[in-house]
Amino acid sequence: MIAAVAAVLAQFHPPTTKDFVWDCWGPSLNLGSLSFCMNFTNFLVLLGFVSFIAFFYFGLRKPSVVPGKMQSLTESGIQFVRENIAIPMLGPDSARFMPLLATLFFAIFFWNIFEVVPGVNFSSNSRIAFPLVMAVVAWVTYNVMGVKKHGFLGYVKHVLVPPGAPAVLYVLLVPIEFITQIIIRPITLSVRLWANFVAGHFLLAVFFLGTIAMLQGGFEAIFAPFSFAMAIVLVGFEIFVSGLQAFIFAILTASYIGGAMAEEH
């Protein structure tokens, strides 16, 4: 422990993007330029997945009419997703999409919260691949539901041709609608989640490492308590961000599904 602190003190360096790259554990499988192997990020994904399963298993193992502690925690979480995400966005269709929305919300939350778990302090969502996969799931879902509801040509018309505009404007509107609804949506969904956790990791690293760096300086040491206090505040902020990003991802997915399935006015 003392040796580790001394090592950090000896070579302070500002955090860089290299902090997000982890080495392989054991052998790797190379396909072209892609290399598949087990590393710390994958391990965190599995750990988050196991805690996600455990949360629901222990919560709903023996469901009773008067819920116990774990059961009421799990149930209030599901009720939160149902009342704040599914019903306002999807109305009568909400029950069909509850499994998807609750899974997205809780899975993203459990993956995010590793950002502030002591000793880990790294979220798998700060690598773009994991948010991208979830954004692709959301993209496929809302497009498939739209095609099912309106038929293929009907859905294309529903997406690309907003009703009630003068005919001349469609030259401008159709490309804009295509770009915003089909191309930009999955990118913003994934980049929002990813960049939040990259930025959060940098903030925490800057303030905690900055505290240590100032302590080893001369008169700068008087500023170290302020840096440390800010770091503690940012840990609380990151817990808030973990919940907020899970909520925003789920509610935007619900809103995109609702928009794709909406009736023509």
Add this chain to the structure above:
Amino acid sequence: MLALLAQLTGDLEGLATIGRGLVIGLAAIGPGIGLGVLIGKSVEAMARQPEYAGQVRATMFIGIGLIEALALFGIAFSFII
């Protein structure tokens, strides 16, 4: 302009670092104003109509998500520079 600066300083790496800082700072201006307007108006709406606070809050979070993405694009592009 950039070529001139590079000739003067002979240091493209340093210019790229300045560029990264500028991208993050400039990308935060617009979303900052937007978030201020959005959240301020939402609080006003919740104070006027407390019975619709839940709906206003849900819509506000969607708006926050959409606006915030712009600032985060700045952070993402600053890594690419």
